[in-house]
Amino acid sequence: MKTNTTLHPVDQPLEMRHLTARVWKSFFFLSTIIAITALTALLLSIINQSFGYVVIENKVQPAAVAPQPLETLPPESLIEILRSSLNRNRIRAIERQGLLVERSQAELFALVMENIIRPEVVASYNLDQSLFNRRSIEAAAAEKYPHGALEFRSWLNRGFLLNAMNSKPELTGVRGALIGSLLLILITIAFALPAGVGAAIYLEEYADTSTRINRVIQANIDNLAGVPSIVYGILGLAIFVRGMEAVTSGAVFGVTDSNGRTVLSAGLTMALLILPIIIINAQEAIRAVPKSLRDASYGLGGTKWQTIWNHVLPYALPGILTGTILAISRAIGETAPLIVVGASTLLTQDPSGPFSKFTALPVQIYNWTSRPQAEYRHIAAAAILVLLATLLSMNAIAVILRNRFSRKSL
C-alpha cells in the first residue's frame, strides 16, 4: 500500500478507508469461521457418539446352550433349542408372526440370540474415550464386568439400517423410520410441487397484481412461509386426520384396519408446510425469465399458454427445482407436525403404503434422545447420521436433475 506517498490531497483519508475495509473483511471472515466451527462441532459430536467401545454381557453363555458356535447350527437344531428353552406361551407369541419351521436359519439364529442368549450392552463409551483412553476402559470393563466382552461397536451398522424397530437399543433399526421418511417425502412432493408451481404460475402470469385481493393473497403466502411448523401440525390434525379421516385412513378405498393417523395425513400436512416455500421460489424463478424470451414467443404468434409451457417453464425449471430442494430439506427434518399428526413411537411393521401407520427419522431421533439410557444416545446419533445421509442423497438427486435441465435448455 502506498500510504506514504501523497499523490493528491484526496488521498489523505485513504488510509482510514482501507482500515475500515480491513475491519469489515475480518468481520466477515470471523462470521464464516463461526459457522464452520459450529457445523464441525455438530458433526464431530454426532460421530463421537455413533462409534465406540461397548461391553457386552450375555445373559446365558452360548456354550451352555450348544457345544458348537450357534451361527453354524442347522435350522432344526435351532428350533429344538428354542422349544426346549422357552415356555409355550413365548413360542406361541413368536409363531404368531410366522411358524418356526418356515423361518430361515438366519431368522432362527436371531430368535435364539434375542430370546435365549440375550446379549446386552452393559456399558458404552464414546469414540474419543475409545481412541484415547483405551487402557483405562479395558481395565474398568475387566473389573466391573468379568463376563463381559469388550468390543468396538459402530452403532451405525448394517443391522441398524435393515432391522425393524425393536424395544432393545442393541437390536433396533431404522428401516421403518427410513421407509416412512421416504414415503412421506414422496407424498409431500407429489402434492406440493404441482400445487406450488401451479399457484406460482397463476400468481405470476395470470393474476392481476393491482387488485387488492391478489395483493392480500401474495402477502399471505409470503407470511405463511414463516408460520411455526407445529401450527401446520395442528392444522393437519384437524383437517387430514380428523376431518378427512374417511379419505386419509383409506376407508373410502376399502382399507379397514386403519385410522386417520397415516402416512397420507402426514404427507399432506408436510405438503401444506412446504407449499409457501415452493410457491415463493417458483415465483422468483418465473419472474427471472427474461422478457425478451416472452417477446420472442409472442412475436411468433404464440398464445399465452404456449409461451408459458414451452419457454417460461423450461427456463424457470432449474430455479423451481432449487426451491424444491430447499423445501425437501425442510420437510425431511420436520418433527413437530409429525408428532402432532400422530407418528407412532414404536412401529414394528414397516409402512407399506399411504394408509399405513408411520414414523419418520426425525421423530425416531426425538424419541430416542429423550430416553435416559446411554445406548439410546448412541442409536440417536447413528439415526442422525442416517438422516443426514438421506437428506444429502435426496438433495444430490435434485441437484443432478436441475443440472440436467439447465444444460438441456442451453
Added chain:
Amino acid sequence: MNVDTKTTTFQMNTDDRSDDYALVVEDMNFYYGNFRAVKNVSMKIEKKKITAIIGPSGCGKSTVLRTFNRMNDFIPGTRVEGKIIFHNQNIYDPRIDPVQVRRSIGMVFQRPNPFPKSIYDNVAWGARINGFNGNMDDLVEESLQKAALWDEVKNDLRKSALSLSGGQQQRLCIARALAVEPEVILMDEPCSALDPIATLKVEELMRELSKNYTIIIVTHNMQEAASASDRTAFFTMDEDRAGMMVEYGFTDQIFTTPRDKRTEDYITGRFG
C-alpha cells in the same frame, strides 16, 4: 412553423389504393395510463417496401412499432386509440385475436433473443405452434436460406442457438420470423447490438427480403435508414413529451429536402 395539423394528416404522394398498403394507421394515440406517449399518428405503410422510423430517444418510435402487432398489450395500463387497418380490419377491433395479428405481423427485436433451444427448434417452433403440417426439415432449410444463414449452420442444426455469434443469432431470429410466413416484419433496431460486419449482412438481408415482405424498421442509425429504406418517417416529441410524427415520405426526399425544420436539424445532427 405550424406543422402540427399538417404533418399528422400528411399524405404520401402515391395513389391511394388500399391494395398498395400493408398497414394503414389512422389517427392513433397511445397511452401509458394517463400519459399520452404517442399522439395523432396517421401513416400508410406500403407493401413490399422498407419503411424506416427514425427520431431521437424517447420519441415513441419503438412504441409505435409495437402497436403494429399488439406487442404493447402485455404492458399493463396501456391503451390504444384510433385504428390500425390490416387487410381491411382494425387490428384493435375487440373481435380480433391478437395472436392472429402477431402471426401475420412478425417481429425482430433489438437484442437477438433466440430461444435457449437448438437452431432447428428455434426455426421450427413458431411454425409448429401455428399448425404447420408440411415437411418441417424443408421449412427450416428454406427459412434459414432466406435469412442467409443456412450455409453457416447447416451442419450444426442441433447445436444450441446460443452458441451462435450475435449477428448469426439475429439472422436466426429473422429466419424464425420468416418460418411462420408473415406478411409484415417489424424490426426494432435490429442492428444496434451488432458489429458493423454483422450489421451489413442484416441490411443486405433486409433489402433481399423486401422483395417479398413488408418491412418496418426502427433505427437510430441515420445511415442505415438512408441507405436501406424506401420510406422514412421522422418522429419527435412535443413539449408534453408525447411522441408525434413530424414528416413521412420517400427516404431520398426526407434526407435531401426535408420539409420540416426539425427533420432537417435531426438528420444533420443539429438536434437538441
